[in-house]
Amino acid sequence: MFxxxxxxxxxxxxxxxxxxxxAKQYLKIFGKESLILSTIKRFEKIVGWDNIYIVSKSKQVxxxxxxxxxxxxxxxxxxxxxxNTAPCIGLAAIQLIKTDPNAVMIVTxxxxxxxxxxxxxxxxxxxxxxxxxxxxxxxxxxRPTRPSTGYGYIQINGDQRTIHGVHAFRVKTFAEKPxxxxxxxxxxxxxFFWNSGxxxxxxxVILQAIEEHLPELHESLMQIRDAIQTDQYDAVLDRVYHQxxxxxxxxxxxxxxxxxxxxxxxxxxNDLGSWDQVYKLSxxxxxxxxxxxxxVLVDTxxxxxxxxxxxxxxxxxxxxxxxxxxDAVLVCPRKRxxxxxxxxxxxxxxxxNDYL
Amino acid sequence: MFxxxxxxxxxxxxxxxxxxxxAKQYLKIFGKESLILSTIKRFEKIVGWDNIYIVSKSKQVxxxxxxxxxxxxxxxxxxxxxxNTAPCIGLAAIQLIKTDPNAVMIVTxxxxxxxxxxxxxxxxxxxxxxxxxxxxxxxxxxRPTRPSTGYGYIQINGDQRTIHGVHAFRVKTFAEKPxxxxxxxxxxxxxFFWNSGxxxxxxxVILQAIEEHLPELHESLMQIRDAIQTDQYDAVLDRVYHQxxxxxxxxxxxxxxxxxxxxxxxxxxNDLGSWDQVYKLSxxxxxxxxxxxxxVLVDTxxxxxxxxxxxxxxxxxxxxxxxxxxDAVLVCPRKRxxxxxxxxxxxxxxxxNDYL
Numbered sequence: 001m002f003x004x005x006x007x008x009x010x011x012x013x014x015x016x017x018x019x020x021x022x023a024k025q026y027l028k029i030f031g032k033e034s035l036i037l038s039t040i041k042r043f044e045k046i047v048g049w050d051n052i053y054i055v056s057k058s059k060q061v062x063x064x065x066x067x068x069x070x071x072x073x074x075x076x077x078x079x080x081x082x083x084n085t086a087p088c089i090g091l092a093a094i095q096l097i098k099t100d101p102n103a104v105m106i107v108t109x110x111x112x113x114x115x116x117x118x119x120x121x122x123x124x125x126x127x128x129x130x131x132x133x134x135x136x137x138x139x140x141x142x143r144p145t146r147p148s149t150g151y152g153y154i155q156i157n158g159d160q161r162t163i164h165g166v167h168a169f170r171v172k173t174f175a176e177k178p179x180x181x182x183x184x185x186x187x188x189x190x191x192f193f194w195n196s197g198x199x200x201x202x203x204x205v206i207l208q209a210i211e212e213h214l215p216e217l218h219e220s221l222m223q224i225r226d227a228i229q230t231d232q233y234d235a236v237l238d239r240v241y242h243q244x245x246x247x248x249x250x251x252x253x254x255x256x257x258x259x260x261x262x263x264x265x266x267x268x269x270n271d272l273g274s275w276d277q278v279y280k281l282s283x284x285x286x287x288x289x290x291x292x293x294x295x296v297l298v299d300t301x302x303x304x305x306x307x308x309x310x311x312x313x314x315x316x317x318x319x320x321x322x323x324x325x326x327d328a329v330l331v332c333p334r335k336r337x338x339x340x341x342x343x344x345x346x347x348x349x350x351x352x353n354d355y356l
Numbered sequence: 357m358f359x360x361x362x363x364x365x366x367x368x369x370x371x372x373x374x375x376x377x378x379a380k381q382y383l384k385i386f387g388k389e390s391l392i393l394s395t396i397k398r399f400e401k402i403v404g405w406d407n408i409y410i411v412s413k414s415k416q417v418x419x420x421x422x423x424x425x426x427x428x429x430x431x432x433x434x435x436x437x438x439x440n441t442a443p444c445i446g447l448a449a450i451q452l453i454k455t456d457p458n459a460v461m462i463v464t465x466x467x468x469x470x471x472x473x474x475x476x477x478x479x480x481x482x483x484x485x486x487x488x489x490x491x492x493x494x495x496x497x498x499r500p501t502r503p504s505t506g507y508g509y510i511q512i513n514g515d516q517r518t519i520h521g522v523h524a525f526r527v528k529t530f531a532e533k534p535x536x537x538x539x540x541x542x543x544x545x546x547x548f549f550w551n552s553g554x555x556x557x558x559x560x561v562i563l564q565a566i567e568e569h570l571p572e573l574h575e576s577l578m579q580i581r582d583a584i585q586t587d588q589y590d591a592v593l594d595r596v597y598h599q600x601x602x603x604x605x606x607x608x609x610x611x612x613x614x615x616x617x618x619x620x621x622x623x624x625x626n627d628l629g630s631w632d633q634v635y636k637l638s639x640x641x642x643x644x645x646x647x648x649x650x651x652v653l654v655d656t657x658x659x660x661x662x663x664x665x666x667x668x669x670x671x672x673x674x675x676x677x678x679x680x681x682x683d684a685v686l687v688c689p690r691k692r693x694x695x696x697x698x699x700x701x702x703x704x705x706x707x708x709n710d711y712l
Contacts, residue, residue: 015669016669296699296702298702310684310685310711311684311708312685312687313684313685313686313687313688314688315686315688315689315695315696315698317689322687326666327667328666328667329663329666329667329668329680330671331669332673333673336671336672339654339671343654343671346652346654355666
């Protein structure tokens with residue numbers, strides 16, 4: 001049983017804390033350890049250090065090594081460029097299958113928050129059993145607590161089974177990020193779950209599914225596989241990867257495949273999509289302010305304040321985000337913190353590369 | 357005719373731009389030159405470089421030299437500690453009277469804004485003539501444009517005269533900073549003016565007035581005068597100054613003296629008391645934002661944004677002040693920018709000296 005941590009993302013939602021050379025997964029978003037290291041440690045308890053693989057981008061070699069604990073360097077796979085999740089997972093699968101033809105792989109984003117790790121482990125073990133016994137493609141769904149338009153949804157059919165106390169369902173459909181009204185319907189229906197982006201399957205099974213639904217990608221992966229452990233590997237990987245089409249595993253495979261199950265993840269999960277979400281998950285003081293670093297607050301409530309160094313002073317504000325990091329400062333209402341992307345886009349357009 | 361620039365203040369209203377070792381007068385508040393250098397240049401056109409004296413604090417020797425243009429170092433007078441304006445003016449007067457027994461001195465704060473320098477010069481010349489011919493104590497009053505509670509007021513009696521087109525009045529009373537209702541009455545009455553803090557008198561006349569109304573201070577000043585140009589000067593100054601009582605020239609002398617006149621200053625004047633006032637006097641873009649330094653603004657209006665370095669990004673805010681300077685960031689509604697003092701007080705209480 002292996003874990004594949006996908007860590008290639010860059011992430012602009014946490015600017016100015018996240019930058020081009022410091023992606024979201026490397027942030028100590030709650031002040032203690034980076035999200036990726038938390039993720040790795042969570043899986044270390046399930047598969048052990050040696051069975052954790054990390055797929056990242058060549059650019060991130062150095063920073064990844066500082067945030068990967070005791071994961072062996074030989075378990076780090078670097079994509080020349082990012083091509084979304086299907087190629088990433090395929091690349092990991094061809095590596096794993098060489099190590100162990102019966103490898104079961106848990107594929108996970110590197111930058112999400114999970115609380116209640118014991119329950120999380122139970123879900124993973126049940127998913128792995130299902131993947132192995134049924135040659136199934138398994139996904140982890142989270143019971144929605146609000147009509148979020150920021151997540152993809154998974155619809156189950158009623159047909160439920162239980163594996164060591166964990167609930168599993170056959171998947172009916174995957175739905176892309178909905179608009180608000182659709183999201184409301186989803187939540188009310190009771191048979192839609194948030195797509196956590198965690199997948200569990202045998203390496204051989206996902207490669208078969210890729211062969212069936214994304215034959216071109218499969219062809220490319222086979223070329224790369226043949227070059228593994230030759231001195232041609234880097235050159236082949238580079239050439240082939242640049243030709244591969246970007247496609248997500250959800251859209252390219254899961255939505256089309258037959259034997260798809262969902263495990264209901266009965267643990268606290270959050271994809272940490274904005275400063276507002278971080279605020280809500282952070283420790284708050286008696287004025288409902290979440291403060292990281294040094295701040296002087298006068299008459300200020302319900303706000304997220306963060307300073308990597310120096311001091312941030314706020315007078316008479318409510319429901320705001322103030323983040324000072326390096327050479328940049330962000331100020332915005334909490335509710336608009338998703339619009340941080342607009343700042344990053346503007347900086348890109350204006351070629352203000354120092355701030356990216 | 358001499359000018360005495362009072363530059364001993366520290367000023368907490370412009371934190372984080374102003375700090376203990378960078379008082380308000382040294383700030384390039386509108387981005388070009390420091391307030392003190394603007395003040396000095398304005399007076400250079402009236403009295404010339406050699407007749408400008410500056411009174412400051414020993415601590416500020418180095419920074420003052422960088423902001424004093426061609427004022428001779430021998431014209432810089434340093435107080436061991438600040439004791440408000442009466443001792444400061446007295447100290448300048450005993451120096452000037454040694455240079456010229458008939459010296460007329462214009463005493464001015466170093467950190468105010470004046471526009472229309474030609475009209476300003478006319479006012480100063482008229483004031484000097486009045487001070488010389490009448491042995492008068494002359495003050496400059498500004499016609500109030502709103503019921504400000506941040507200024508002291510001067511009440512005139514109707515008895516008006518004109519000196520080269522400049523209006524002069526006998527002063528009836530001085531009023532300390534009023535509450536809002538009183539300020540409204542003042543403004544409606546038409547015979548109250550803002551006290552600009554600029555005074556004009558003969559050195560001999562102000563020393564006589566000090567002798568009459570603040571005899572202890574006069575005694576102290578005479579001790580210092582006797583030590584001028586001796587090697588005892590520094591020691592005497594230091595010892596005597598620490599014993600002197602803090603008192604303003606307004607309260608200690610002007611309110612009690614007889615021969616007091618007010619010149620109506622028909623020029624644009626602002627004491628720059630808060631970030632909000634600076635905002636109002638700054639160039640504003642099409643969204644009514646005043647920006648100094650580099651900013652990325654999305655849906656942001658009527659705001660003052662300043663960054664000494666790096667970038668400040670603001671989304672969806674109105675009527676706010678965001679100032680990044682050195683190791684500190686300030687965020688507050690424009691209307692509450694006077695409360696910046698509370699931040700400074702809090703930092704002092706918490707002994708956060710790095711940020712002061």
